[in-house]
Amino acid sequence: MSTFSTLIVGGLATGAIYAVVAIGFALLWQASQTINFAQGEFVMLPAFFALIAMGMGAPYWLAALVTIGMSVVILGAMFKQMLVDPMIKHGVLPMAIATMALAIFMKESVKDLYSAEAYPFPSLVPDRNLAILGANISLQHIGIIVTAIGAIIGLTLLLERTSIGRQMQATAQNPTVARLLGIPVERMILLTFVINAVLVSIASLLVTPIYLAKFSSGETLGLAAFIAAIIGGFNQLRGAIIGGFLLGVVDNLAAAYISTQYRSAVPLFILIAVILFRPHGIAGRKEERTV
Amino acid sequence: MSEPVLALENVTAGYGRMTILNGTTFSVPRGGITTVIGPNGAGKSTVFKTIFGMLPARAGRIGFEGRDITNLPPRDLLAAGICYIPQGRNIFPQLSVRHNIELGAVTAARRLDDLPRRIERAFERFPALREKASVQASTLSGGQQKQLEIARGLLLDPKLILIDEPSIGLSPKLVQETFAALQELRAAGVTILLIEQNARSALEISDHALVLELGQARIFGPAKEILHDPRVAELFLGGLAHD
Numbered sequence: 001m002s003t004f005s006t007l008i009v010g011g012l013a014t015g016a017i018y019a020v021v022a023i024g025f026a027l028l029w030q031a032s033q034t035i036n037f038a039q040g041e042f043v044m045l046p047a048f049f050a051l052i053a054m055g056m057g058a059p060y061w062l063a064a065l066v067t068i069g070m071s072v073v074i075l076g077a078m079f080k081q082m083l084v085d086p087m088i089k090h091g092v093l094p095m096a097i098a099t100m101a102l103a104i105f106m107k108e109s110v111k112d113l114y115s116a117e118a119y120p121f122p123s124l125v126p127d128r129n130l131a132i133l134g135a136n137i138s139l140q141h142i143g144i145i146v147t148a149i150g151a152i153i154g155l156t157l158l159l160e161r162t163s164i165g166r167q168m169q170a171t172a173q174n175p176t177v178a179r180l181l182g183i184p185v186e187r188m189i190l191l192t193f194v195i196n197a198v199l200v201s202i203a204s205l206l207v208t209p210i211y212l213a214k215f216s217s218g219e220t221l222g223l224a225a226f227i228a229a230i231i232g233g234f235n236q237l238r239g240a241i242i243g244g245f246l247l248g249v250v251d252n253l254a255a256a257y258i259s260t261q262y263r264s265a266v267p268l269f270i271l272i273a274v275i276l277f278r279p280h281g282i283a284g285r286k287e288e289r290t291v
Numbered sequence: 292m293s294e295p296v297l298a299l300e301n302v303t304a305g306y307g308r309m310t311i312l313n314g315t316t317f318s319v320p321r322g323g324i325t326t327v328i329g330p331n332g333a334g335k336s337t338v339f340k341t342i343f344g345m346l347p348a349r350a351g352r353i354g355f356e357g358r359d360i361t362n363l364p365p366r367d368l369l370a371a372g373i374c375y376i377p378q379g380r381n382i383f384p385q386l387s388v389r390h391n392i393e394l395g396a397v398t399a400a401r402r403l404d405d406l407p408r409r410i411e412r413a414f415e416r417f418p419a420l421r422e423k424a425s426v427q428a429s430t431l432s433g434g435q436q437k438q439l440e441i442a443r444g445l446l447l448d449p450k451l452i453l454i455d456e457p458s459i460g461l462s463p464k465l466v467q468e469t470f471a472a473l474q475e476l477r478a479a480g481v482t483i484l485l486i487e488q489n490a491r492s493a494l495e496i497s498d499h500a501l502v503l504e505l506g507q508a509r510i511f512g513p514a515k516e517i518l519h520d521p522r523v524a525e526l527f528l529g530g531l532a533h534d
């Protein structure tokens with residue numbers, strides 16, 4: 001029983017990170033029809049910004065702020081202006097292929113300019129275990145879950161409770177009408193890219209202490225986030241959240257109870273099951289109440 | 292005719308290499324409902340898109356209350372007092388009805404301190420929307436969606452409304468309601484420029500009519516006269532002259 005709860009908490013921690021990355025993925029898709037196949041590498045890179053900042057003597061909190069700032073500029077604004085804007089004119093597929101090329105470019109650049117080694121990375125929360133009701137719970141996992149959920153709640157409040165957030169949603173749902181109403185559509189799309197950059201840098205700071213900073217560490221994560229977004233229904237943030245957590249938990253349980261060898265196949269099995277039984281995704285219903 | 296509220300002079304516009312409006316000239320008198328009729332593809336919707344800055348005018352001039360508004364962006368046109376309700380469904384399906392309406396005032400959000408009152412007025416005008424205020428707009432019926440678009444457009448108290456085929460796909464009862472709403476607005480002094488497929492019923496509630504053909508304004512006159520003009524009846528009113 002105690003291993004089970006340990007596994008669940010570990011799964012929720014992984015799932016929380018998947019969810020954050022999947023939300024960013026879905027946001028980009030909604031706002032600009034960008035399928036970002038470099039999303040995993042977007043999580044890999046900020047850790048190196050942090051390593052560089054800390055290598056120059058910055059304390060953790062400052063390195064984290066620098067990381068988010070650099071991600072906003074490079075993975076947010078520059079990504080949009082230099083790759084998405086010129087490519088999206090040619091269609092969704094050329095755009096998606098361009099992001100695949102970007103993923104390779106990012107991996108190779110980190111390998112050549114920094115190193116091919118894996119680097120340890122400091123954790124926001126000390127890596128200690130807590131005994132709660134007889135179960136062995138990792139404090140680091142709790143820290144990840146709390147931070148990720150905090151980020152998700154913050155984003156939800158921005159989108160639902162502020163005028164800017166609703167203008168972003170309006171832009172994603174019907175850009176032509178948004179433009180007619182005088183909503184600054186271009187600025188809203190840019191804002192979405194900025195938000196994605198913040199989300200991936202948070203995910204990077206959370207996940208790298210566990211998986212180490214390595215040029216190739218975005219591969220699994222990118223795939224998982226992509227699958228989580230599809231499972232959840234692709235154009236529903238709630239779906240990306242559910243998909244992310246579900247995938248994380250099932251993944252962890254499967255690794256423990258079935259086999260680590262089949263572990264990487266689990267997300268694909270879930271994906272196939274969802275496509276067969278709920279083609280619009282778990283949360284992909286048409287008509288729902290909003291607040 | 293007094294000073295027209297809207298005037299197009301030799302406006303040229305089109306899509307890509309295709310020119311649809313080729314020197315379009317007409318003016319719309321202040322107050323009242325002016326209906327634009329013409330065959331499919333005549334360029335009626337294109338005229339609206341060009342007035343509202345969604346399609347660039349390549350030549351010519353568009354004036355509103357004597358001011359040059361050619362190629363101004365929607366933001367400035369809204370501020371000037373023009374509102375455009377395009378053909379089809381123009382809502383944000385996953386936002387609530389209230390939030391959809393509120394977005395009609397984003398360009399003025401900072402100087403509108405009476406937004407709640409304006410939204411309240413919209414609900415008084417269209418009670419069905421109040422009942423569904425916190426429900427996703429996608430759950431509204433077609434007629435209610437049109438009401439939502441009109442309510443949203445009225446939020447900034449426009450002086451001129453451009454409305455493109457509001458009755459398409461609506462039941463006769465809802466068409467009646469929509470037309471009644473337009474008549475109320477006219478009574479309040481708003482100028483309405485209306486495109487209607489359902490030309491006969493539209494002309495019956497209109498003051499003026501404009502016949503557009505191949506991107507050119509062919510006939511302009513009192514709606515009653517156009518309604519009984521044999522040329523027009525034959526061409527655009529489907530010859531149903533005795534119902």
Ligand SMILES: Nc1ncnc2c1ncn2[C@@H]1O[C@H](COP(=O)(O)OP(=O)(O)OP(=O)(O)O)[C@@H](O)[C@H]1O
Pocket residue numbers: 306309311329330331332333334335336337338
């Ligand atoms: N987005 C577009 N791109 C290219 N051509 C277009 C576009 N929209 C309209 N057209 C063409 O421009 C011409 C005029 O179209 P417009 O929509 O203005 O006609 P309309 O008078 O509103 O017709 P309807 O009664 O069918 O609504 C048509 O030949 C149409 O095919």
Ligand SMILES: [Mg+2]
Pocket residue numbers: 335336337378455
């Ligand atoms: Mg039309």
